[in-house]
Amino acid sequence: MIPDEPTHAVVRTAVPGPASEALRARHGRYQDARTVHVYQDARKSRGNYLVDVDGNVLLDVYTHIACVPLGYNHPDLLKSWHDGRFDWAAGFRPALGVAPPPEYVDLVEHTLMRIAPAGMSHVVTVTTGTEAVENALKAAFIAFMRRRRGGAPPTPEDLAACLLNRQAGTAALKVVSFEGGFHGRTLGSLSATRSKPVHKLDFPAFDWPVVPFPASRFPLDAHADTNREAEARSLEAVEAALRAGDVAALIVEPIQGEGGDRHASADFFRALRRLTSEHGCAFIVDEVQTGGGATGRWWAHEAWGLAEPPDLVTFSKKMQIGGYYCREVFHPAEPYRIFNTFLGDPLRTAQLGVVVEVVERDGLLDRVQRSGARLLAGLHGLTARHPEVFSAPRGVGTFAAIDVCDASTRDRVLFAARQIGLEAGGSGDRSIRFRPALVLADRHVDECLDLLERAAVSLP
Amino acid sequence: MIPDEPTHAVVRTAVPGPASEALRARHGRYQDARTVHVYQDARKSRGNYLVDVDGNVLLDVYTHIACVPLGYNHPDLLKSWHDGRFDWAAGFRPALGVAPPPEYVDLVEHTLMRIAPAGMSHVVTVTTGTEAVENALKAAFIAFMRRRRGGAPPTPEDLAACLLNRQAGTAALKVVSFEGGFHGRTLGSLSATRSKPVHKLDFPAFDWPVVPFPASRFPLDAHADTNREAEARSLEAVEAALRAGDVAALIVEPIQGEGGDRHASADFFRALRRLTSEHGCAFIVDEVQTGGGATGRWWAHEAWGLAEPPDLVTFSKKMQIGGYYCREVFHPAEPYRIFNTFLGDPLRTAQLGVVVEVVERDGLLDRVQRSGARLLAGLHGLTARHPEVFSAPRGVGTFAAIDVCDASTRDRVLFAARQIGLEAGGSGDRSIRFRPALVLADRHVDECLDLLERAAVSLP
Structure with a gap:
């Protein structure tokens, strides 16, 4: 499918190798380069294979924290680039709320709304996942306060007080989120994030309630009771938090992507939808990591069979820009309430236009379901053969994970896998997460499983 | 300088015209299109002239809220695009903290650090202005708490409490900002924003102190006493706020860009630097709107003659990506404290590389100073001829403004100006702001002044 994709991983040096380390030394003088896995040869990387600056060819099932929908340098993306399809976006970066080009309206209508989750009438575009969540929360606060005021305009006291950060009633508004949830790192979204102290230490946070996420056992079906x-x-716990009042929104990931790939049943999410409806609280489904096709559907929550759709659905990563979809009632009555300068990026949105076309033309959502089934079966095999190392294989589509016996072994498995050509990532305390591109085929799945097994058995 | 730039504004229809309104009707089904001035023909726009979808040619001194450094479709930007200079950034959107390409390291070193303000050792890249401010605040909180702990690691209690949004001592941390200040719209930066209720109504905010910005009279020199x-x-008021303790940062714009183009003297800002140093509080200069050359320097604060540099300097808009520069001590000791998935966008940063080259090659900062002087002189003339309408002309470089007698007249002047071919913007209650591209030349200044005067005298 991707003509000049490498046939398999090839490792020539330690990973990261000397060329990466030389770049890290230069880079580290100005930016935090400690987090960098490798420096990537962006031009040579192809399909599912990341080529680094030392010439190592890594099978990449992490894809820049789940951000690369079509793999590297997909021919349709490059062709569109060279054929001039994006030229209208080349000559300046616009403020899309002030003077958008008509091509952007086409993208909103034919790309973003084409794949909108059922029940969603509007889409707000921003630039990143955390901005998506911040603005979805703001839309929820606006709707909540509008209802509380019974449609009346804000009082002069409200208008004066808000400039002093002391609007009556507003300070008490809350957002409920789940233990292990990750929703971003700016101070609003971060107040809903509950995954790790490194994200939150030392930062002021809103006094919002946290509720436990179900500690499910896997496979979900086998442990249903x-x-x-x-x-x-x-x-x-959710119901108690909602009963306490002043809750403007509940936010939840369909699968906790940073917090350890924790899953729950469709029944659970349907119950969340019912409870939030009953208590007049916005139900925000955070699909920043799950959205864009990795679960074999455009949106993971489509698998729940909700009787009533979510109120807001956030996205970023594979979607190339951030944003959220929402129901009509969460579209503010007044302009400029949800607004910023850039409101996204037309160039990245235009690339998303190509992504959506390719996903549909090539049936990539079906492919993700097939590859995901093969991956999960393989992870089960791995667990059966190495129960002392692996446990709890789980996944929806290719959005998959497996647990390792402890955190240090997990880190050593990831390191060993990279040395033989597999780029994967951690999630939670001791999970390995798989976040491949949508172009992952059977042969990549098999190679991934083989490399992972070899890495595990190579540990001293 | 820009070969095929129009020679002057040409208006064929009402602005916005029927083609814009038809697009608004389509666009408004899915997004908030009420804020759109006109829909822009991105390909036909050139230099200082915005061409809209009705064929109107507008002299643009607003430039997408100050975001277009070289005007529309600058030949060097288009040539770089077509010559393949950006091709390495074409095939996927990377997570720059995970696997950056070496071209990005070059951009950090040769573009971002080349124009770094004096005293700044590091640069953090993000995507927008509000993310820039949020992360600068986080860097300030980290530094403050590290000092408060005396270098000791956080306690297990701190680590547990932060996940519950209840870390002892942290909830009380504060950021001081100024009345009329604008620092962004996500909940952290928004807590420091104090410009208008439309930005803040209904949103929870941190209980941070606000202090008055000096109500300067113009020209500053003539009213020095x-x-x-x-x-x-x-x-x-600043000193009282700092004395109250727990202040991690003070944030200020060199010129209040949304709050009405309010200026203060270099003495004032030098005093802020001294006070923040004395009280161990980070001094954040928010150059999201002032940075990138509009004041005739890369950074407006360079005009202050500070004895000690700022601690952090935020940017976005003309810089094409968001981010902040900081001093060594504000670079976190641990990795992943300041981090997110995208950490900016290499494509927009690569375009900034061309912008910086052109600004230096063509001496655009000098040109901005000359054009700015001509603009300010012209605004003084306008004020002298129409004192019943205009007052308080002010500006540094082409970052300029003028007051109108009242808000409604200001809005009518802006509307009338647009009808004859001038795209300008409002700021504060009753100011008109000028935020042209750096390629504004004498003839554009003269045309701008002429159109503005004609608009003012045309009012009934």
Whole structure:
């Protein structure tokens, strides 16, 4: 499918190698380069294979923290680039709320709304996942306060007080989120993030409630009774938090992407939808990491069979820009309430236009389901053969993970895998996460499983 | 300088015209299109002239809220695009903290650090202005808490409490900002924003103190004594806020860009630097709107003659990406404290590389100073001829403004100006702001002044 994709991983040096380390030394003088895995040869990378500056060819099932929908340098993306399809976006970066080009309106209508989740009437574009969440929260606050005022305009006291950060009633508004949830790193979204102290230490945060996420056992079906009890306990905590009042929104990921690939049942999410409706609280489904096709559907929540759609659905990563979809009632009555200078980026949105076409033309969502089934079966095999190392294989589509016996072994497996050509990532305390591109085929799945197994058995 | 730039504005229809309104009707089904001035023909726009979809040619001194450094479709930007200079950034959007390409390291070193303000050792790249401010605030909180702990690691209690949004001592941390200041619209930066209720109504905010910005009279020199008193009162309030303790940062714009183009003297800003140093509080200069050359220097604060540099300097808009520069001590000791998925956008940064080259090659900062002087002289003339309409002309470089007698007249002048071919913007309650590209030449200044005067005298 991708003509000049490498046939397999090839490792020539330690990973990262000397050329990467030389760049890190230069880079580290000006930016934090400690987090860099390798420096990437962007031109040579192809399909599912990341080529680094030392000439190592890595099978990449992490893809820049789940951001590369079509793999590297997909021919349709490059052809569109060279054929001039993006030229209208080449000559300046616009403020899309002030003077957007008509091509952007086409992209909103034919790309963003084409793949909109059912029930969503509007789409707000911003630039990143954290901005997506911040603005979805703002839309929820606006709707909540409009309802509380019964449609009346704000009082002069409200208008004066808000400039002093002391608007009556507003300070008490809350957002409920889940233990292990990750929703971004700016101070609003970060107040809903509950994954790791490194994200939150030393920063002021809103005094919002946190509720337990069900500690499901895998496979979900095989432990349905136990999981149902865990979910019931979580739902009780949710209901108690909503009953306390002043809750403008509840935000949840379909699968906790940073917090350890924790899953829950469709029943659980349907119950969240019912509870938030009953309590007049916005139900925000954060699909920044799950959205864009990795679960074998455009949106992971489409698998839940909701009777009533979510109120807001956030996205970023594979979507190339950030933003959220929402229902009509969450579209503010007044202009400039949800606004910023750039409101996204037309160039990245135009690239998304190509992505959506290719996904549909090539049936990539079906492919993700097939590759995901093969990956999950393979992870089960790995677990059966190495129960002392691996456990709890789980996944929806290719959005998959496996646990390792402890955090240090997990880190050593990831390091060893990279040395033989597999770029994967960690999630939570001791999970390995798989976030491949949508062009992952059977042969990549098999190679990934083989490399992972070899890495695990190579540990001293 | 820009070969095929129009020679003057040409208006064929009402502005916005029927083609813009038809697009607004389509666009408004999915997004908030009420804020759109006109829909822009991105390909036909050239230099200082915005061409809209009705074929109107507008002299643009607003430039997408100050975001277009070289005007529209500058030949060097287009040539770089077509010559393949950006091709390495064409095939995917990377997570720059995970696997950056070496071209990005070059851009950091040769573009971003080349124009770094004196005293700044590091640069953090993000995507927008509000993310720039959020992360600068986080760097300030980290430094403050590190000092407070005396270098000791956080306690297990701190680590547990931060996940509950209840870390002892941290909730009380504050950021001081100024009345009329604008620093962004996500919940952290928005807590420092104090410009208008439309930005803040209904949103929870941190209980941070606000201090008065000096109500300077213009020209600053002619009212030095009065202004000095206003500045002294403001500084007293600042000192009282800092004395109250727990202040991690003070944030200020060199010129209040949304809040009405309010200026203060270099003495005032030098005093802010001294006070923040004395009280161990980070001094954040927010150059999102002033940075990137509009004041005739890369950074407006360079005009202050500071004895000690700022601690952090934020940018976005003309810089094409968001971010901040900082001093060594504000670079976190641990990795992943300041981090997100995209950490900017290499494509927009590569375009900034061309912008910086052109600004230097063509001496655009000098040109901005000359054009700015001509603009300011012209605004003084306008004020002298129409004192019943205009007052308080002011500006540094081409970052200029003029007051109109009242808000409604200001809005009518802007509307009338657009009908005859001038795209300008409002700021504060009753100011008109000028935020042209750096390629504004004498003839554009003269045309701008002529159109503005014709608009003003045309009012019934």
